[in-house]
Amino acid sequence: MCTLTLAWQVFEDAPVAVAANRDEALDRPAGPPDVYRASPLVIAPHDVEAGGTWIGVNEHGVFAGITNRWTERDLAGERSRGLLVADVLETTSAADAAAHVERTTSEHEYEGFNLVVADAEDAIHLGWDGSLSRTAFDPGVHVVVNVGFDETFALPAERRDLGERQAESARAVREALEPRDDERVEGWLERAGTVLGDHEYGVCIHGDGYGTRSSSLLAVGERTRYEFADGPPCRTAYEPVGIEGQF
Template sequence: MCTLTLAWQVFPDAPVVVAANRDERRDRPSEPPTRRGSDPWIVAPRDAEAGGTWIGYNEAGLFVGITNRWRAEARAERSRGRLVDDALQETDAEAAARLVERSVADHDYDGFNLVVADATGAYLFEWDGDLRKIRLHPGVHVVVNSGAALGGGGAVTDRFVTPEGDGAERAAEQMANARAVRAELTPEPGEDAASWLDRAGDVLADHEYGVCIHEDGYGTRSSSLIRLGDEPTFRFAPGPPCETAYRTADANADADESQL
């Protein structure tokens, strides 16, 4: 499971704020976030096994992040991380959304939930053999493998997929965790983006919420805290946040220069 929490158009000082845990096999190699590429440059970690990334932003202020999603047919040839990399080449959320639609038409992918967001637009894509595009309202949204607990728009909505067989109980547990995270991360009166991110980091590390995973050979491999606005920041913990400190990625250093 992965957990991606997006506070979109919640804070005047930062229209896009993200707190996310990545859960993966412990032996899957990855590299920490660095600035790479140009026109646009992006700041993102890298999946050293399949290429691409699972989370990042670019110089235009576009955020893209992905979680897995249950799908009956698995092991598609093209990595979902490549799709995130491709979307990060776009200039805004609208263009990134069109790119996702074209790419799913042209390639097959394993199931995913994918979020694209910038200061003016935010979308959730669900792909499990059928592609669904959901425009997000301002608010706090929590995406996990089994669906999403969406806030904003004067209401809360659960988008929930139930796998067949043994996965149903685990999927229900994931959604309960997502609802708990969303409730806990309701912004407090007068709270700014930096304070909210500090709280979000604590929630991602708190085993009470079930989103910091420790299993045999599998678990939470890293955690990301991202704020996009006048002064973008990417704080990254290269291990489970319950035992690993966040460090700030240098958006001015390229992959060869980064000391993260």
């Protein structure tokens, strides 16, 4: 699974704050965050195998991040979900990004996904399982995993036990990352990185050929900051991504 935690309109100087783990096949090649596109400027990691990306931010303050979505439908997946993330990072607002997703899912069939787009004005969850759902987030902390988000979960019959564990992990992460009194975004992101690497929460995965490949911490606002762990956060330090002065 992947885990995406969004604190939206919680911190005054960073209306979008994100902590996310990426789980993937261990041998799938990927590049760390860098300039993914120059115009508009997009900072994102790169999926070398299929192109596209799974998380990123652009010069307009638009964030996008995706997780797989488990579904019982047989979807063709004719276009990479990572290319969809790259597409929405060309937009100038989260609202425009959501409109783009609505258009492209009427033209292409993707494998199931949970996509979050956010900026200072809007935060939107777009879920695709052969049909598209759209949910506007309220201010606060939200956690997205393969089976859904917050208290909105759909558990496929063939993965019900694992899906229930995912849902419990999402609830635990959300509770742990509720903001503390007078907490600033820097402190919240530090706590979030610790939670994402703590096996007690079940979101740092180690399996046979599959597991948590990387982790991202982002603050998008007056000054955009990005830290990246190029490996499981339980044993990999977060390092700053060199974007100072580019936004």
